[in-house]
Amino acid sequence: MNQSKHNLKKVAVWHPYFLGGGAESVSLWILEALVPHYNVTLFTLTSPDLHRLDILYNTHLAQQKNLTVQPMLPSSLSPSLIDRLIANNPRIKSALNHWAVRAFKSMNTEYDLVFSTYNALDMGRVGIQYLHWVHVVDPQPHKNKGWTRLMMKFSGFSMDQLKQNQSLANSYYTADRIKLAYGIESRVIYPPVIGEVEVVPWEEKEDAFLCSGRIVAAKQTHLVIEILQAVRDRGFDVKLHITGGGGGTYKQSYEQKIMQLADKNSDWITVYQDLPYKDYLQVIARCRYGIHRKPEPFGISVAEMVKAGMIPFVREKGGQVEIVGAHHDELLFDNNNANAVEKIVQVLKQPDRQMALLESLKKQQSLFSTEKFIAEIQAVVAEYFQN
Known part of the structure; x- marks a missing residue:
């Protein structure tokens, strides 16, 4: 200038x-x-x-x-x-x-x-x-x-x-x-919303879910763990990567609760806190699926999931519906954990449907950058x- x-x-x-x-x-x-x-x-x-x-x-x-x-x-x-x-x-x-x-x-x-x-x-x-x-x-x-x-x-x-x-x-x-x-x-x-995620072929990605955002009670991270534990109990050996987003100073007791849950289930849960941007990109590039339990006014982490080529499962109300697309009903669950488990299981057991969803979700990506x-x-x- x-x-x-x-x-x-x-x-x-x-x-x-x-x-x-x-x-x-x-x-x-x-x-x-x-x-x-x-x-x-x-x-x-x-x-x-x-x-x-x-x-x-x-x-x-x-x-x-x-x-x-x-x-x-x-x-x-x-x-x-x-x-x-x-x-x-x-x-x-x-x-x-x-x-x-x-x-x-x-x-x-x-x-x-x-x-x-x-x-x-x-x-x-x-x-x-x-x-x-x-x-x-x-x-x-x-x-x-x-x-x-x-x-x-x-x-x-x-x-x-x-x-x-x-x-x-x-x-x-x-x-x-x-x-x-x-x-x-x-x-x-x-x-x-970030755009420069490394493109990893679907077959090379982990059979893993990303739960991204601050680790605070409002984000209901413990319910995400409960949902995916139930999915695992149905025979799907999925992993969970929890990222702490931008970090910050919030009540510590809930964060400790999540860390303890992760330690008890360290064979399938990994927690990352205050990741530098470049390291965060590496984590999200290798996850196939995303999950977000809280209804949001918008939901930047959900938009990041879509941009990164994941299949995200989110609540059926809130701004995150605009991100995923209201027409993707099979990715939207209600306040009942059992409903979330059923929606996830139905998608996980249909590889062909996953490919169709990925192609359809690409149309949402241009909304955010x-x-x-x-x-x-x-x-x-x-x-x-x-x-």
């Missing part, structure tokens, strides 16, 4: 913390999309380790001259301590979120654009917001009382201001929830400045 840094328009991006997961990936790739064209400042509670995040998410942010990180908390406070408090105490998480909202509103007045990559937000002025889900920073109406009401008052949080922002959604499923929650329309931009995501984010911001 010919313009100097001083001549570029200034964009303030709000993302309060980086604890791992899909929202983090989206935020980092939004920064990746913006820094070649704008002078970008990331407002966050504590300085993230950009070198580490680049390794985990295949971004290239640590050396970007057009990116400035503006921590909103004093540098004397330990980032690891703040992360633990956010992960384990909902009231402290809420308090820090609203403190960050208040601070951001007071610090963003000199910028040409404000952009929340962490859900719907009152930024003190009209901007762009990318929603992974609804009522994340703002409360659900029936919960707007007591502590929550106090926090909203502290940050001066205006729902009317939030509704004036241009909204982006991670799926049509989420867009419908945004309409119900806020009465506003949103533009769907699917999250960035980092290149498509970058182009769409850049177009939204360019349009914003043209209006």
Whole structure:
């Protein structure tokens, strides 16, 4: 770009913390999309380790001259301590979120654009917001009382201001929830999904399932283990690779439970934690199947499975249905583990059907890529400045 840094328009991006997961990936790739064209400042509670995040998410942010990180908390406070408090105490998480909202509103007045990559937000002025889900920073109406009401008052949080922002959604499923929650329309931009997976012929892949994402209770990893144990009991010698996604600081007890289960079943379960991006690609390249138990607003890990040429089994509701395709009913299971086991067994015992599914799933792959995501984010911001 010919313009100097001083001549570029200034964009303030709000993302309060980086604890791992899909929202983090989206935020980092939004920064990746913006820094070649704008002078970008990331407002966050504590300085993230950009070198580490680049390794985990295949971004290239640590050396970007057009990116400035503006921590909103004093540098004397330990980032690891703040992360633990956010992960384990909902009231402290809420308090820090609203403190960050208040601070951001007071610090963003000199910028040409404000952009929340962490859900719907009152930024003190009209901007762009990318929603992974609804009522994340703002409360659900029936919960707007007591502590929550106090926090909203502290940050001066205006729902009317939030509704004036241009909204982006991670799926049509989420867009419908945004309409119900806020009465506003949103533009769907699917999250960035890796594309450069080594192509391993099906016959050379492992008879293994991938379960990818943070190892937390909400992801129901223990139920994935139960489902695949039942599949094994039906005579299918499948393996399970569990990857910890972006990692982060979350409650440790559940993670320990999963590690213990894996140790007891080490002949068929392997757990990988905080894998560098290149190593993660090697794991997913060699798995034939994927499984995801939790209904998701989108489900980046499921999209990665599709892009990697796997056959993924997912819940029948949520954004992940858009990824797999609603027409692939045999890959969609309900809340009953027995239903999941039956769907998996039916596919496993029909090699010809597996080949047909793989061919059909290829049509879904073009919906998701980092290149498509970058182009769409850049177009939204360019349009914003043209209006």
